[in-house]
Amino acid sequence: MSDTFYELLDASNRYRCRKVDQLLLIQNADTDVADLHEMLDLGEKMDIYTFDMVCLA
Amino acid sequence: MSLHDLFLTRLVNVKKDVDALWRNQAENDDNSTTDNSARSDSGARLSIVNKRSLLNRRASITGRAIPGDVLNNSFTGGMKRSSFSRQSSLTSRNAPGVDMSSLMTKVDDHAPPDSSMKKLVLPRGTRKYSDRCWLEKDIKTIRRDIVSSGVFFPKFDQGLKSYYNKDWDHAKQCFELILSSREDGPTIYFMEQMRKHNFVPPKDFVGYRVVEQ
Numbered sequence: 001m002s003d004t005f006y007e008l009l010d011a012s013n014r015y016r017c018r019k020v021d022q023l024l025l026i027q028n029a030d031t032d033v034a035d036l037h038e039m040l041d042l043g044e045k046m047d048i049y050t051f052d053m054v055c056l057a
Numbered sequence: 058m059s060l061h062d063l064f065l066t067r068l069v070n071v072k073k074d075v076d077a078l079w080r081n082q083a084e085n086d087d088n089s090t091t092d093n094s095a096r097s098d099s100g101a102r103l104s105i106v107n108k109r110s111l112l113n114r115r116a117s118i119t120g121r122a123i124p125g126d127v128l129n130n131s132f133t134g135g136m137k138r139s140s141f142s143r144q145s146s147l148t149s150r151n152a153p154g155v156d157m158s159s160l161m162t163k164v165d166d167h168a169p170p171d172s173s174m175k176k177l178v179l180p181r182g183t184r185k186y187s188d189r190c191w192l193e194k195d196i197k198t199i200r201r202d203i204v205s206s207g208v209f210f211p212k213f214d215q216g217l218k219s220y221y222n223k224d225w226d227h228a229k230q231c232f233e234l235i236l237s238s239r240e241d242g243p244t245i246y247f248m249e250q251m252r253k254h255n256f257v258p259p260k261d262f263v264g265y266r267v268v269e270q
Contacts, residue, residue, distance in 0.1 A: 012188065018210055018213060018214075018243075019214065019217065020213075020217070020243040021217075021243070021266055022221060022264075022265050022266065023265060023266050023267075023268050024263060024265035024266065024267045024268065025268050025270050026267060026268070026269055026270065027269075027270055028269055028270070036261060036263050039263065039267075040263060040265075043265070043267070045265065050243065052200070
């Protein structure tokens, strides 16, 4: 789930979620940007969370 | 971990998940009187054990064997026990020497109906969310190994932060610790990413996974 959805959850459910990635969403036109800092400024940041329900061990 | 071990681990994990759905007849009867709307339709559920016993009794009368597919496809509600048959065939092809009978829940078709018989209780219908669901036996069972040790979540979090902070040595330690006790998709993904770069963060690493829109 996205961080937008995650933030809608109350605290008792948030702690059951796990952040698994963080994305920098950039437009195609921005891919030519050579400066990494500029790319960080231009891009939209998004955290991705998961909710583990499967018995893994 | 070899492919064979990995296969066995997955097989046992699936069994654990399915086991959570099996209940003793007496236990189920107790629950049906106390649980909420999702279990109020227990009368609509088919007793697999009873159905199997009935079909086998018919077979003994007619002298004909009941094919497994008939049993599997005779379950109502569109729910089939096909996962068992798939696993059985997979196992026989891919993991010779594995005794499936030890991994599957056994149902004695010839035993008389009594309170110790088990029924496969599949979830049906809608159910309103309640905080109390986290205290239910099924939920505890399928989340037990994730939350019981108290290590998995914090270690993964530390590893992820280190990964994005370019401290890949520490990230590797954290992820290896997780993988030593369980198989976890996100952990495997980040280990693969680091392995691709020989566990040294590239110069253009921005601390985010860049996705073009």
